[in-house]
Amino acid sequence: MSKLDDHRTGQIKKNDAFFEELFRNNTEIMLLIDPESLKIEDCNISACEFYGKSHDKMITSKITHFNCLSEEQLKKEITRAKNKERKQFYFKQLRANGEICDVEVRTSPVALEGRNYLLSIVTDISGLQLDSDLLRQENTLLEKRVAERIDDLNELNNQLIVAKAELEREMVFINALFESIPGYLYVYDETGKLIKWNKKHEEMTGYSAEELAHMTLDQWFEGEDLIRVMAAVEAVYKTGYGEVDANLITKGGGKLLIRSNGVLMNLDGKRYFTGVGIDITESKRLESALEQESKLLETTLISVGDGVISCDRNGQILFINRVAEELTGWTKNEALGKPFEDVFNIVNDTNHEKAGNIVADVITTKSIRELDNQTLLIASDGSERPIEDSAAPIIDEGGEVLGVVVVFRDYTEKKQKLEQIQFLSYHDQLTGLYNRRFYEEELRRMDTLRNLPLSLIMGDVNGLKLVNDSFGHVMGDELLKKAAAVISKSCRADDVVARLGGDEFVVLLPKTDQVVAEEIIARIEKLASKEKVGTMELSISFGFETKYDKDEDIQQVFKKAEDYMYRRKLTESLGMRNKTVGMVIETLFDKYQKEMLHSERVSKLSAELGSKIGLNIKDSHDLKTAGLMHDIGKIGIADGILDKSEKLNDEDWAEIRRHPEIGYRILSSANEFAEIADHILESHERWDGCGYPKGLKGEEISLEARIIAIADAYDAMTKMRFHMESLTVEEAIEEINRCSGTQFDPEIARVFIDIIKNED
Incomplete structure (x- = not known):
């Protein structure tokens, strides 16, 4: 701000003081009225004495409280005064003692700090007999003086508005600078009292501006944090600069890990400790988390259930974990620095030929590679085990391959499970026989001219549901397993025996005519008659059919065998059921x-x-x-x-x-x-x-x-x-x-x- 501006501001302040003194102590009764709300915005001492109220009471009152006109009539008169239609008004007003007096009111519009008011000068004219000419002269003179003072006041007010606007623009700029700081700003005086801060300070700490105005530096920290902060403050006063990380206590008892950079500021002969605090809670958390993650990653790689080997771009081993040591037979000390192929010796499972170098392939292609499932790892002691693995490149930001990580595992158990799954996909889990899926595939494969005559035997275990209901499914399962064993034992090596589901079995007999099929059924029935599950006899109803003509539909052959089986079951099953009921009641009574x-x-x-x-x-x-x-x-x-x-x-x-x-x-x-x-x-x-x-x-x-x-x-x-x-x-x-x-x-x-x- 220039010296001319300083002078102008000083002159404005002097004029303001002069008019304030003129208004307050004038013997005339003066009121400053809001023309819209009729509220008394200000008044002088004479007005307080005349109306018998304190200044505080006066400025909470409306002019209607004293004037005997209605609010509507008074508003009309106010409008005339505001529009300068009249300057003098005569009213009846109520004084403090309850008397109604006649008053003369001289009113002029004024503008103060951007708002419009009416300045009213009230004179008690009750009982006065004045010479009208003299009164008019005095009024004219007084009006002229007031008008001159009002013009001066308006000019000074305009100057004040301009100065205030300039100051506000400067403050907006300064505040914008304060608020743009990426942290909380603070200024402490030499007593440790907080005297200046930004909005970020309020947001981060949770304290309002009113609360911060009473805060001191030592209230923000405790214990070791307070000791470190005070040491940093001492360094600022000695050297001009200090930095510290500490836990700042927020409103409600929470804590923020902050990093504060303090500097010394001298102003008007006084020293101030000022600076900016940054919330580093999250960055410290991330730093700690990154460190933990790094340790966790290393620990994970060491203890993970898969073997892990990493090597550089030349194929030299840099890292090998515990599982990799066990699978390869190489210790960490033995393997580090060795060529990858020396430690990771793999061959093809079928022909034992040396497998390719997976690390070299990854470095060349810069892509993830996997070994096929027919790979054997040969350990240092010569033992072999199937493995599965994958290798991935380690690539820097520039796209260059820094090395390769190979992850591999023992495939033995998984291979056995896959073989078991493959077995189960074609076999019945209960009986061990082939299942419907295998039977249907075999039926299509066998349905050729070279397998004719092709016979099908259908078998159905009698009384299975009754056994399940009577003795439980465990005994029913035993009955099915006995039936499967008897049928399998009675058939030949090339015959296909399958359980279709429930109590139904089927036998495919390639190059077998009707006579041989009947002989096989007779052999099964003979063995079955000697078998029991508990006291329950094994009974199976059979049907069969033979395909002789290559053009005959094999599904029709199956249908004929099934129908024949059901016809026999109608007679054989009834007797079996009746015998089973008798056996059930006998078993119950024996038990x-x-x-x-x-x-x-x-x-x-x-x-x-x-x-x-x-x-x-x-x-x-x-x-x-x-x-x-x-x-x-x-x-x-x-x-x-x-x-x-x-x-x-x-x-x-x-x-x-x-x-x-x-x-x-x-x-x-x-x-x-x-x-x-x-x-x-x-x-x-x-x-x-x-x-x-x-x-x-x-x-x-x-x-x-x-x-x-x-x-x-x-x-x-x-x-x-x-x-x-x-x-x-x-x-x-x-x-x-x-x-x-x-x-x-x-x-x-x-x-x-x-x-x-x-x-x-």
């Missing part, structure tokens, strides 16, 4: 003697009750059989539950409640027992619909099932209670009577109770 005695008693009670309510001989016989087999499904209950000595838990009961459905599946598969299967399924339903497994209600439940339910419950209460004392006959009758109409059919319950009482 659980109490279940046999219980079933026999329920059978007898059910038949007796059926006769009593009028069932014919056949129905009574079926009912007796159903009573005997009502718990056949318990053969499928997990071992240890039926004869469990301690109290059954919820899981045990859930398992036991499965037995009606298991029994239904077993019996419904055999024609001889299919009619009674529904009675078994419903034997644990309740008259009120709260039973299981279907929740049937009332007469929705078969009559036979309702009869069995009462007989079963009675015998269980009097003979089969495992975890509590059995009931007496009287107590059991009382219990059946109590449950009549809820658990039991009330009419059947009544008849049953009569039977039991008559027996006594």
Whole structure:
């Protein structure tokens, strides 16, 4: 700023002081009014005395508080004054003591700091008798003086506005410089008080400008950080410069790692410590992370499960990890500096010829290369192992190859797994026979003229589903494995035996006519008749067909063999199922003697009750059989539950409640027992619909099932209670009577109770 500007600014300040004194202490009552809001923006001492209010009260009031005109009328008068239509106004105003007085108001518009106001001079004219000519002269003189002063004030105000604008432009430039600094700016005086900062300082520390104004240097740091910072400050005051990294405490207790470069500044004979702080938290974190990553990478390369060897552009080994040492037989000390080919000795798996130099290929092509899967690594001790590997170039920013990294691993286990996967892709996992995929490929391959006559044998294991339902899938799987072994043993070396899925098998017999095919089937059946799984006999239904004509569709041949097998299965399977049911009930009774005695008693009670309510001989016989087999499904209950000595838990009961459905599946598969299967399924339903497994209600439940339910419950209460004392006959009758109409059919319950009482 020039000396002329300094002089001008000084003159403005002097004039401002003069007019301030003139306004404040003038004996005239003076008000500065906002013409828009009617608010009193300022007033002098005379005005405060006249209206009886303090200056603070006055500047929070509107002129309407004192003037007796309405706000609308007063606004009209204000507009006239603002437009200079009139200079003198006469109003009635309210004084502090409550009196209404007549006042003369002389008003002139003024502009201060870019805003428009009305300067009003108020004179109390209550009771005054003035000479009008003299009054007009005085008014004219006063108006002239005020107008002159107002013009002077407006001129000074304009000069002040110009000076202020110039100063603001300079401050904008300075602030822009401050805010463009990539860190937080600080200026401390010699007492350590923060006296200047930028917005970045507020953003980084979280403190507001008001809070920063009270901060001192020692509040930002603690412990070792504070010691280092104060040492840096001392260095600044001694040498003019200091630098330090420290943890700055932000608002709320957080910390920022900052790097501060401080310098000494002298101004008006005073010294200041100033500088810029940069947040290096992230850069330090990245630096630390990079160091950690470097260590981690080195550790990883050393301990990774793959072998790693790196070499320079000349193929000389620079690094070898532990796994590479084990696979090559070379130690790190032995391998470093050696040519790559000496350490990494590889040959072709099929002909043992020396493989190419993969490192040289990578350096030449500047691209990643992989060995084929037929590569053997020969260790220093002569041992061989299949490996797989890849080699990648190390390229600098200019695109030049600095070296090569080779990563390789022992392929032995993977190779075995691939061979196993390949085996499984063509073999059935359970039986070890070929699977459907292999069979279909072989059928297409064999379907040629040189293999004619071509015979197909189809086989289906009888009773597999029944065995699964009765004894579980483990026994069913054993049955299938026995069947596969018998079929394979009976066939020739060139025959293809496959499991198509489930219980179906197929045999492809190249150059085999119908006679030989029948002989092979007979051989299989003879071996099968001697095989058992537990007490279960092995039974397989066979069908076959032979292709003699090369134009015959092989799929039609397969269809004929399958149809023949199904025709035989219709007769062979029925007998097998009936025998299996008998074997199931026999197995159950052998395993659980109490279940046999219980079933026999329920059978007898059910038949007796059926006769009593009028069932014919056949129905009574079926009912007796159903009573005997009502718990056949318990053969499928997990071992240890039926004869469990301690109290059954919820899981045990859930398992036991499965037995009606298991029994239904077993019996419904055999024609001889299919009619009674529904009675078994419903034997644990309740008259009120709260039973299981279907929740049937009332007469929705078969009559036979309702009869069995009462007989079963009675015998269980009097003979089969495992975890509590059995009931007496009287107590059991009382219990059946109590449950009549809820658990039991009330009419059947009544008849049953009569039977039991008559027996006594």
